[in-house]
Amino acid sequence: MSLTSTKAQLIHVLADQESKVVALSGKWGTGKSHLWRQVKEASKDEKIKGALYVSLFGLSSIEQVKLKIVQSAIPSADRHPTWWDNAKKGWAAASKVLESVHKGFSALNEIALLAVPSILKDRVIVIDDIERKHQKLSVDEVLGFVDEFTQQHGARIILILNSDELSDPALWDTFREKVIDQEIRLDTSPAEAFDIAVSLVSSVYADRIRATVEGCGVTNIRIICKILRAVKRILEGQVLLPDDVLARVVPSTVLLSAIYYRGFDDGPDFDYVLNGSGEDWSDWGKKEDELDEEGRRRAQWRLKLRQLGIHGSDEYERLVVDYLKSGLLDVTEVTKLVARYATAAESMRMHRLRDQLYEHINWHHKMTDADLVAEAKSLVTLVHHLDAPNLYRTMRCGLGADRRQAGRRSYGGPLDRRVPAELALPGRWQ
Template identity: 45%
Template sequence: MSIEKTKEQLHHLLKDNGYPVIALSGKWGTGKSHLWDEVRTESVDTKVNKAVYVSLFGLSTIDQVKRKLIERTIPIVEGKSPIVDGFMNIIDVGLTAGAEHFKALAAIKDVNLLLMAPVALKEKVIVIDDIERKHEKLGIDEVLGFIDEYSKQYKTRFVLILNDDHLSQKEEQKALWTTFREKVIDQEIKLSTTPKEAYCIASKLNPSKYSEAIKQASVKCSLTNIRVISKIIRIINKLLLNSDLSEPIQHRVIPSVVLFSAIHFRGLIDGPDFEFALNIGESNWEMVAKHENHEPSAKDKQEINWRLFMNRLGIYGCDEFEHSLVNFLESGLLDIGVIEPVIERYKSEHDYLEAKQSVHNFIQKVLWDYRLTEKMLIDDAKALVDVCYLLDCSTVSNFCFIVEKYLSVGAQISDEAINKWVKHNQSTSDLNIPFDYKLHPKIQEHLDAMTEECNAKKSVLDVVLYIYAHSSWSTVHSSVLKKATTDDFEYAIRNTENIEDFKDFMLQMTEFAMNRTSHNQTFGTAVEHFIQACKNIVNNPDETRLGSIIKTIFENRKLEVELK
């Protein structure tokens, strides 16, 4: 049940002494401790207000649990009788004196404190948290045995805060826990925090001027872990500390930060990984068309769901912002010098982002809004033709595919949009060209004419040099190398102007070749394509000098057999 309903039910149970042991269960991070704090504060029952809290994190014996409870209880015991005070003082004095001669007697002082447990804990309300984080030496049977004894003999009431999904993972304790759940716990309340409730709590703890945009993305991601949401808000505040973003730019940036951060902190249920998210295409109908002639595999179905999920967030493609974000999440090192220029570019591209959002809104109308007539959709499409020149090639392709497929005059509208786009985009330097996306044939033809391949081939060299210099790589680097072809490696080898860069490139790639097995999963067929590129150069009679150097490098690395 939701937080409000759970709170109401917990208040009701605490008023009824017929429930000495109450369990508040739910998934980790969904606000159970926060809920208890509110209940304790709001209650009119003094015993509930003064409830004694203990976390079992790291505790290895039940005596340690009792000691912590007594230490928290004795300072608030009001009006202790002179008999109790005198009893403790006499024993303390005697044991202190005796301990000077017999070290064993010093330990009895702890026993003295533990003997006071029934007096100190009698008729108290005790809250036990973090049961799943207890030391492995402390068994659940001991904890629940203590609860059973004190609830029956000393009228102590207990509220157990349980991350039951963690407890159930330990098979040796699962059956025992089920037994005590049936015999010791009088009433269990399961908290099912809604995404809106989780965000409300997290946002109070971590205010942000972009709260509404974060909330929308967080709810669409179905995030219920308050700790994860809090981390996401802090990341956004850190990334955008010095920025004042308009609504279109917020729609471009914030959903990506929420999604990629949720992936990193494992806050999504069956969500995409970094690699898929970074390479998301912009179409959601072609994935279905792809499988018209055969039954999609489990992986295909999963990727279709991931694509639809990202489309709901308004994420149809990624650029250097997401790449920099992933690098930050994986390394923990924030390079503001990389992030801020991208944000500033987005600010200068306000019209572009607004136009892009309009296209995506139009596509959603075509695919889902059955109330709109074709005439209404045609009028909307014609209005968008005038802003298509502002858009990136994938978004224009997206728009053209849709109008051609669903509108009777779609071909004409598509031609007008492409012609206007081509007229205003005569250089690849300012274009956002995706690695792997089916562009409209007319747009692809235009890009090919402008030698789009050049930029992609240079990126292979950049990635390998980065790995050589830093002895590490990110998901972005892995993705680039997985896509690299033999031609890409040949181009990098032949056209590296700086000889030091050529040396570093060859040393790094031959190091990968020497340890191919351990790198194949990370970089796919990159090593094979590199070796084939070297073979092509070595076997080219017009490149004897370069071929000779490559052969020497392979011989020094004990890889000469690879060139045969």
């Protein structure tokens, strides 16, 4: 479910007092903890608003878990004085029992551990980062703790976890059947993840970054925040950049950052992007079923890069990769490259419009011939910006029927459109 629908479902489930153990699962970094905080802050239920929180990150024993919960309970004492008075009575009684057994049991930790049932009685407890616990702390210990405190002490437990990362999925499935009353899975969309990330890390290039983030399908909020910071750092100090320059530098910066931070599955690597978008002419002329697995993957990557508006690479992409790997940025070189792109803005517009026309001819079957002719005519006054190889490629691959056939052989077939005769523009393109 999306973030919005998952939030509504979680609120509904929490209102059902019979649901003692609720699991909120989803991929890492997709906003599960963020969603819980929103629900907690907006809730009118005092128990939900006073929920205790513990992260299992690095914890190696159930005793450490209990002590963490005790520590999280203390700051809430002023907000819930009645509950705290009852807890202190239980704690005092536990202290006397221990000391009556043996003076050596007066240590604070031991008293606190015995007082845990009093502290957790009838409380809502959020247990986060189960998959990041220490390997010494087993899943069955955690879920045994959950079962004990819900059944014997009236507690309600909310588990926040990335179930894909649990070390023992089979054991988790068993406890899902025996312990968990309701499980809600969060499937955050790239748009929702970006909205959260940009509220944490603002950017003047947010709209352009959003388009590439969504095109790459990145849903990890932490990674999107890193992408926003990377773009901000690299383009810091560059003011009033023309749209054509932004269209040139932002998509590749976002893509390379997403690759480095592992923001999407089965995407290209640095070498593919840096080496002319991975052109491998051995693929051309082959039908889709003639391509090997690697060839089909390259074909998918080529299509993805075209959709993102990335049609090549130069020194700028290498500079971005160097920055991502080392953390060191040559600001002077960035300024020189951006200035060069600004000077060549008209040429860049020519290449962008050419690529757009190519895309429309091959893949947008609803566009009329008149629309395509109008687009082609807009290139006439800019055609002097094309060098000989690009002019030949435009004539042969962008505007020629033979390119349509080559595309059919390589990609399984763009739409079978008759290219209007006007698009050949024989007097102007030769």
